[in-house]
Amino acid sequence: MTPPPRPLASARQTPSVPLRRPPLRRRKARLWARPCTVPRFWRMIDDGEKRPALPPPHLFDLWITILASRSIPYLLAGRGNKLRLYVPALLERQARSELEAVLAESRKPRPAYVEPPTHNNAHWVLALLLLLILWHGVRMHWGFLAHLPGLPDLPPEEWSRLGSLDVFRVRVLGEWYRCVTALTLHADSQHLFGNVLFGAPFLILLCRRVGLGLGIFLILLAGTFGNALNALYRPAGHISLGFSTALFGTVGVLSGFMALQGWGTRTQSDTGKLSWRRGILLLAAGTGILAMLGTEGDNTDYAAHLFGLLSGFIVGGAASWISRRTGLPSRGTNALLGLCAAGLLVSCWRLAL
Structure with a gap:
């Protein structure tokens, strides 16, 4: 013989507790994206100078001239402040050394002005x-x-x-x-x-x-x-x-x-x-x-x-x-x-x- 069922307890009103959502991960805005036209194994290069801003456009013209004189293939992608210079990965070290050499040459101190000998007369x-x-x-x-x-x-x-x-x-x-x-x-x-x-x-x-x-x-x-x-x-x-x-x-x-x-x-x-x-x-x-x-x-x-x-x-x-x-x-x-x-x-x- 089965026991009789227990009476249902009256439903109590429980206060609603808000659910805690996991914190959102802030995604960093990507200021620059690699162009699709650049081959995958090409590397972005510069002359190694630490600048507070991006290199000016006329500096890229100088870099292109240097690489072309050394027969190093290059690719210039982007425009404005997204302009970048790329070279093949196997030639990255040679290209960087050429640009750094030009930078070091421009940093050579200029010869000081030498006053001619004077006469005490x-x-x-x-x-x-x-x-x-x-x-x-x-x-x-x-x-x-x-x-x-x-x-x-x-x-x-x-x-x-x-x-x-x-x-x-x-x-x-x-x-x-x-x-x-x-x-x-x-x-x-x-x-x-x-x-x-x-x-x-x-x-x-x-x-x-x-x-x-x-x-x-x-x-x-x-x-x-x-x-x-x-x-x-x-x-x-x-x-x-x-x-x-x-x-x-x-x-x-x-x-x-x-x-x-x-x-x-x-x-x-x-x-x-x-x-x-x-x-x-x-x-x-x-x-x-x-x-x-x-x-x-x-x-x-x-x-x-x-x-x-x-x-x-x-x-x-x-x-x-x-x-x-x-x-x-x-x-x-x-x-x-x-x-x-x-x-x-x-x-x-x-x-x-």
């Missing part, structure tokens, strides 16, 4: 400027300088008449020696000391770089050419004198010499460009000084200053070109050039007297 330059002051004292009859043996006793106006740059006498009578003698004359003491104070730093810099004899020779040459161009430019009644043409010629010589120094050598891309920038910067500074000081006053011959600056640049460039092929002149050659400059001055004044 500032005291000699100041001594020459002192001679220029004493020569002005001879003309103006300063004390014991009034009557020196061997020199004619002439009034200051006569000295100026005999040696100044008289355009009529230069162009019509052929007295071209006045282009030299006019450099040693000054209208008054203010004119003289202004030229000395302005020109002393540039004279010292030039003679420190090229030597005393060559520096004085180039300054005299630049001043003479500047006066000659001024005589051709000015009307027949123009008269000028002063050392300021040679001083602006000094700025031109220094800038021309520095601009062309090292240009055309094996290190043209480094030393030549640096010296060119320095020379042009110095020429621009000379032009600025010419604009500020070289055009002041009613009696200022601005054309002579400008022609002196341009003549100096040409003379300095020619001297740099010659010295680059023959080397800077030796001590004996420097002394000989200095004597030539002094002889030219004496000869021109003998013609004037």
Whole structure:
């Protein structure tokens, strides 16, 4: 006999518990996918440089040129920031080594600019400027300088008449020696000391770089050419004198010499460009000084200053070109050039007297 069934218990209301779902795995977004056109066993390569951004497109052109020159097959896939370069797996090591070699070649340090040897001759330059002051004292009859043996006793106006740059006498009578003698004359003491104070730093810099004899020779040459161009430019009644043409010629010589120094050598891309920038910067500074000081006053011959600056640049460039092929002149050659400059001055004044 079977026991009677138990009565069913009343269903209790149980609170619903939410089911815990397993955490979702965050999938990383794939920024780049291998193109289907690339063979399976080809490898993506670069030059091994760690860059904060992707290589620029023009760099891929360089890599393609390198691989093509080495006969390495390549495949360039993608566009924009998805551009990639692929090579066969067997040639991956060779391709990477070629790209890394080019990268290492571009990282080679550039040769430093080597300054040419300098000459410690500032005291000699100041001594020459002192001679220029004493020569002005001879003309103006300063004390014991009034009557020196061997020199004619002439009034200051006569000295100026005999040696100044008289355009009529230069162009019509052929007295071209006045282009030299006019450099040693000054209208008054203010004119003289202004030229000395302005020109002393540039004279010292030039003679420190090229030597005393060559520096004085180039300054005299630049001043003479500047006066000659001024005589051709000015009307027949123009008269000028002063050392300021040679001083602006000094700025031109220094800038021309520095601009062309090292240009055309094996290190043209480094030393030549640096010296060119320095020379042009110095020429621009000379032009600025010419604009500020070289055009002041009613009696200022601005054309002579400008022609002196341009003549100096040409003379300095020619001297740099010659010295680059023959080397800077030796001590004996420097002394000989200095004597030539002094002889030219004496000869021109003998013609004037």
